[in-house]
Amino acid sequence: MGVKAVSRVFAILLAGVTMSAATHAATYAYVSNADSQDISVFSLDTANGALKPVETVGLAGTVMPMALSPNHLRLYAGVRSKPYRVVSFAINPLNGRLSELGKAPLAESMAYVSTDASGRYLFSASYGGNLLAVNSIDSNGVAQDVQQIIKTGPMAHAIRNAPDNRYVFASVLGSDAWLRLKFDPSKGSLTEDAAPAYSLAAKSGPRHFVFSPDHRFVYLIDELDGKLHVLAFDNQRDSVKPVQTISILPPNFSGDKPWGADVHITPDGRFVYASERTSSTLAAYRVERASGKLTRIGTYATEKQPRGFNVDPSGNYLLAVGQLSTSLSAYRIDRKTGALSALGQYPVGKGANWIEIVQFDGSNAE
Template sequence: MNAKRVVGAIAILFASVSVTSASQAATYAYVSNADSQDISVFQLDKSNGSLAPVETVNVGGTVMPMALSPDHLRLYAGVRSKPYRVVSFAVNPLDGRLIELGNAPLAESMAYISTDATGHYLFSASYGGNMLAVNRIGGNGVVGDVQQTIKTGPMAHAIRTAPDNRYVFASVLGSDAWLRLKLDASNGQLTEDAAPAYSLPPKSGPRHFVFSPDRRFTYLIDELDGKLHVLAFDSTHDTVKPIDTVSVLPANFGAGTPWGADLHLTPDGHFLYVSERTSSTLAAYKVNPSSGKLTRIGTYETEKQPRGFNIDPSGKYLLAVGQLSTNLSAYRIDGKTGKLSAIGQYPVGKGANWVEIVEFNGTNGN
């Protein structure tokens, strides 16, 4: 890192903790572009959902999964070309720009990364390496070396902590398993249960999952069979029981091969959205607050092969990208019905696959 970058990084470290009420609230979106090997940065106008380009940051490798630190002042980007690594960026709350703070090795090509609730550990899942891994994160928010690897069945795909940060869950596509691992928060060590937390039907291919804001439900999308699972989550024991299974496929899907991808809940937990890559669609569902069950609202065409999308912290806007598209589509979410309405398209790089969105309120930085 050159002297100019060091000075800039130090400035961001101070800015991240000294944003005052004099600054304006702002929302920023980050899109990783695997084939362009860069990250597109936008500012989101919360009054109308439009996007303004801020910068494009070269990463120098096949950048794919990203994760924000719990305080939203760091962005971590996983590189899936050799040398496998994670890049730690400082997020400037004043303009959304990124400053690279450091690189650290990843144990393999990682399809998914996330942090624990304290921001002390980075978890990752490797589709090709059939493993999970843990990296320590320093007090400055910069990821350090790998401290643990755990072998799994074939094609580990996602890893996240439970809301209480006592356990980590991971989906393993090739063994149709959703694993539970005990987290020792004092040292970041994971200990896997002898049996999966939830076993899925053969050739389901569990992929991404989310916990509801009220901690009562878990939603898990399959990659291979076009299904979405609703699980009751026992937050006392961190266990689940199946409630329902619905299709993510559009009514006119035909004889194609299902290819489920991503899912996200609105922050209030009222609506759930999923992406399906074969049909290049987003499906919208209304969540029953009592039972957690889903009622389909509609299906929306989106960017080609939509591997990733996300919802802004206000719950008003959804941003979607496609691996075979060089545009991002922005949608307005109707707060009463959950229906999507298109706002516009915005240029991104090639192989766009992941979206992270952060909001700073201008009072205390986030």
Template sequence: MPRPTRRIAPRAAIATTLAFLTLVSGVSPGMAETFAYVGNADSNDISVFKLAESGEMTPVQTAAFTGVDKPGSSTPLAITPDHRVLIAGVRSQPFLAVSFAIDPKTGQLSPIGNGPLADSMANIAVDSTGKFLFSASYGGNKVALNPLNPNGVVAEPKQVIRTGLNAHAFLPSPDNRFVFATNLGSDQVLTFAFDAVAGTLTPSDPPVTKVPEKSGPRHFVFHPNGKFVYLIHELNGDVAAFSYEAKSGAWDEIQRTTALPEGFTGKPWAADIHITPDGRFLYASERTTNTLAGYKVDATSGKLTTIGSVPTEKQPRGFHIDPSGRYLAAVGELSDSMTVYAIDQSSGALAKLKSYPTGKKPNWVEFLTLP
């Protein structure tokens, strides 16, 4: 008796079926997913959103802080280089770093544990080895270095260093050899040499980069090519471009422009600054006018050409750009919401897509693509 013939589906039919499944599910096999994490100071939690290819955001989770009762003035966030852990800084007493495990499939957060911070820290960052946490205290006029335990929970501070007035950001260089601290009240940027093996900070030579008096250096970001750094000044609204010498860690100013919209009159209150992953566009937020300013970046000279300003959330303390460089998300401390913008890949212009409710007093945004 002849054996039954086994029918094999043609490749075209298989491809059609997979395409259909992708269409109805919105997810293709093995496709990376991008998530946005928003730190909310008054509700002591993190709003988690999933970012679609279209720029649409879908709420995924509200992750509450455990062991925290009082709200702080802001909620800085940092993600470890291996994308396994998200750390949130709590600026109410007792000052804590709250660590969450990141689910590699869903992006959701699960609490791991809390560790001590040296003070109320306005800014936190993880070094490129994932073994140390840097933090800056605005009110305490200090910076600190904490080791990270293997599970991502922050250990006791190993170094606490006094700075000038109002340390605001404390971030490592792209090669992890230096760490820089802005002192908003002293109009300077401090440079520390970082030994990632020993886990120690040492004042560099020269130890200080001075900026104009009463300009208030706040946040900064490196160009992806590592040759330039951009610094936003809270008190006068300046955005300054510096050439960066990786061997010595030296900054040399090459340009100074503004985050203020044309015709501005009033008291500047600039906040955040970020650059697209390809280094072609830079953006800055300004809280008096509730605007986002955009700039084209010359990758050869490092200089900026202003694109213009667009209105955004009320009191936009924080924003960020997704890893694809196609979308920007800004949050408003006084609007309790987040607005997503599409970034024109030719001009860098921002086009508003949609706004989404967050927790109370959102002030920080981090993006992460998984796996």
């Protein structure tokens, strides 16, 4: 083979490698639409925050909570209409499309699903069933049958593992309690502590919570009193102490009652955002690194009844949906101040309530 021919072959191979790498460097957003009974899939251009529709995947049921596997190659979608089930999807890193891998029963209608750090177990919390549950996940990342059920007080709302995977925490809205449960990763079993890890004021209604990226703090939003709590997290003892309680309500709030929903933190841990459904707003806060305390940046109008939103893995964009809106709003996050600026709106299904965002850079592709 001549030099020119070899050069041409090398150029073709190089172009193929470059194209594959560029394809893997992609970000996708998944929106569950309860009333449309489907999931909207978008690609996110991280250069400008523009979204492009990829596909809509039907589930023939009221799809609401979703969770990503730790390696981001699987998406788990909880269906809250009978038969209660979790649907496991494979995510194609090349285009973001979903391929159904299997269905498994859930113990009840689940308001929240998440996985442990290994990706071997699926946790769920039932608002109506007053319980927590564990499903196993097989070696292919497909959720299997329920293997444990733990009864709680009324209205269990969220469940997440601690960063060290030794404990799992769960918020129980009707008991105003944040529970701690010992987790055995070899068996996938939970054992509840005799007392809550943190008790809140009566009728607070603890809902969703997130750990800071450095594992030093927990941010816990209430549903009923318009509050957001900052808890210092001792990652040696997996215990918390209160640091601050701050309002999520806009200054001119005039609704009959607060209705807190979701909370997220940027990947660098500098900014926290919370959604409030009565006023249809997003509250933005700056994090004081040493103490974890929050300072209000501003309040931003968003989609009507914003039950779900999320921050992309780059920390540059926030996507929000509303249960009474058929649009998704995209915002740019100012990396210096945390302020939000609206970029555009995109059509989604009815009853949009949850967003998961995944980024592929080639290292997490199969």
